Amino acid sequence: MSFANKLIKSSFFIIAIRLVQRGIGIFSFLILARILTPEDFGIVSIATLLVFLCDILSETGAQQYIVHKEVVDDNDLNTSWTLGIILKSLLAIVLILASPFVASFYELPQLTVVLQIIALVLPLSALNNPKMLILKRNLDYKPFLTLAIYDKVLSFIFTMTLAFVLKSYWAMIFGVVFSYLVKLVMSYLIVSYQPKLTLKKFTEQWAFSKWVLLRALVGYGRSEFDTAFISKLYGVEVLGGFTMMKNLSTTPSREIIRPLVEPLLASFSKVRNNSQHLNEQIIKCITTLLLVIGPICVAMTLFDRELVQVLFNEKWYKFADIVGMLSILILNMALASILREALVSLGKVRFLFYFDTISFIFTIGFIYVLVGDGNIEKFIILNIISNILSTLFLLFYITRYFEFDFWSLFITNFPLLLVSTFFLTVDIKIVFENAYLNLILNGFLYIIFFIFLLVITMLLFRRVSAIESYQKWLISMFSGFIKR
Template identity: 25%
Template sequence: MPATEHTSMASRAIGAGAWTVGTRLAAKLIDLAMLLCLARLLGPAEFGLVAMAMAAVFIVEALFDLPMAAALIREPALTPDMLHTAFTLSLLRGLIVGLLLLAVSWPLAAFNNEPRLTALLAVLALAPAMRGLVNPRMIEYARALDFRPDAVLELSGKTVAFIASVTIAVTTRSYWAIAAATVCAPLVATLLSYCIAPLRPRLTFIHWKHFSSLIGWNFMSQLGMALNWQIDRLLLPRLTTSTAFGEYAMGKQLAEIPMQALIQPLSRPVMQALASAGHARGSRYLQLSRAIALLMAPVMGLALLWPEVLVRVALGPAWAAAAEWLRWMSAAALLGLPAILMGPLAMTLDRTRWVAVRTLIELLVRLPLVWLGAVQFGIPGAIAGSAIATASGTVAALFIVRRLIETRLAPQLMTLWRPLMAMLPAGALLWLAKPMVMAAPSLPELLVRAVPLGLLYLLVYALLVLLVWRLAGRPAGLERYLLDTIRARFARARARRSPTAARTRAKPNDAMEAHAKQPH
């Protein structure tokens, strides 16, 4: 691939990533606003009840997840029959997930001694069923690195879910408000997908072989990822009170927001960028890993150093106990940052068995450690077990990446050094300022103190990132892309102004020339 084309594709991938991250951040802001309202209208016990049900939903849905986007993105050309096959498989998957959730609702209610779980799971089963009906033709926009239609779907669904959930919470003060948000978002997104990209789907399995290679190993990896993600939510309700579990579940939900808002939306543009890299795939993988580390470090630093501030702002003082769980789960999540793009890389290369290998290694470590930790030490023991398992999965992923693209371990780990060097002084600013911020007697006063300090923290981090980048020799990456984008916009702004000024200066000269040409 020519150098100019390589640079253009990298720039398009970063631009597409900016779109997806911006959309997910906007969606998470809506989620955060909804969480802020619901946390003040409902208590930890209601959130703990829904967390029990959602653990089953996440495991069953992930167990039967079909990576349709990965299969369709890697195809040289899409045909209508491919889209119809993708729709058929997604529909079948949604029906299986919904029926299985109905089947496990009563046993789960009996296991947790919570009869309300039966009806709650029956309603929550509608969400994966709706996601199974989404229009597969939307992948055409992703293949073109145009994620604006996806932004419309996600933000519209989140907005409707916010309105429905807050309305139900105000009128009933019931956990059904959380369930309504879970169901409304995929319903609205699915309906809108057929308005944006019209398609009359039909049922067919004619192109089954295009998807079969991903499904076998994907089943194993999804089962492992689901258990890795939700095993603590399945075990802890039996070992703690519903209120303590609700506080833990809320802290974990807040700790997962950076991953959901930044990492998940980047998976498709990352896959497209890696698929088009050719022989430069190794350097592009490192470049993208470094860009993600630069984005994630300051966000996760806030959760690690200011959890009390975040919980008090988002949830209120009644949820203060969730801050400690937020801190330690954010620290555990940092251990997975060095090899976070291993999954998209393996999917791009059609080597999904390596995703399953990494996931199963992590699961084999997590299951006994989380169980023993939870039984012996409660919630802190479960978090410690999860941290060790995450580190084990990261080590496995580093070796898998070396095998897939022949990239040594040291360059993979070195993708973290620039953000970490920038985080040390910026994080010290947060740590020193925390007592002053938490001493605020009211929420408005706390915001007056926290917001300027938070912005100063981000500014210090950004300036230090640029300084370290310059000391490193100004290599290609996110920093250069952002600076080039800013320069290009300033150049376009000057170009728009300069023709007007040129015409203004030219008018007297034109008049003089016209006068000179007149006969005397």
């Protein structure tokens, strides 16, 4: 199997994994949203924000390090495993000790015990079988589909049972811990390997990983700082509503962008020494992602209220506008993800750290100065503007210093841009009293007309070399995959 076909096959496996994970995850969230309150989700949001911040702080960059190395031995795997155990265990202890102070800061006494329980996910995640990294390095994602099925099914049963019995946020807290326990056990059932404690490759790995760690920390702070801001500015109820709507609006980015981007580090590394091939690969990857994400982003903007009315009950309706606003970030996230992976493959991890740090500081200052006493909608708009500006600067950098062909990227995506703009400016809907009919019928008509107009537009521009080249590549890739 050629590398290109292996890459697209691995992408499909990752998408299947994410569909299983998020399909069950979304279903469970919809049930939980009817049992629990926005305040419950607000408490869980704060707890997960802090525990995953600790997880980032203990990140050794193991996956990027293993993928980046030309030759990997057991000492590399065992060193990564040992570092993870040391760092995550220490930070779990810190989180447990700091939990009373955090609870006092948020004026939520119940957070103390919540943080002490959820801190268990840190050592549990550190103990996972490091041999799983080799599977990712080899683009062998089929075993991860098995892991995802067991994890989500068992966790769903466990969490739903607790939700109906306890009817509180504890169902989600215990569910998160149980999920990490299932992943730990399954990692050793899927791959036979006995890791050993060692730090033989510490110096070599840390030289690479320190920048990955710092960049991940800043990136996580940038993506999750809104949780801390909103909880203090608008209260835990608004935080819960924002979190639920954010999960809904960013589901396409999590379930499509990340699965497709994950193999890109390996694919970019194969062509990083050939600027022309790297250029082509970046354009193809960005265009493929936008082709999938674009119509979804437009749909979520057009049908935000219908989505919330169908999926949730009345206590969530007042947060419906947030879905359409946040969906704008989906396209921005798609572009930024590809550009970052391309720069990582070129060894520009240090630059990305500095860039993410500066853009993070800019975002905080930008919002802090302008938000004033504005509402949650003003906060979100300022955050969107800041993210778009950062991505445009990143695109300018890669165009300027790596001779990236921005014009070909624009021309290739022009048909999609044209059709998306049409639907966003021309609001054509058939209005029914029933929210389900509104969503189903209008959604169906939207899909049909969007595909029709996109195909027509691409045919009109088929003689443009950049578009024609991409169309031929896309057809050949999928044809090759289906034949195999």
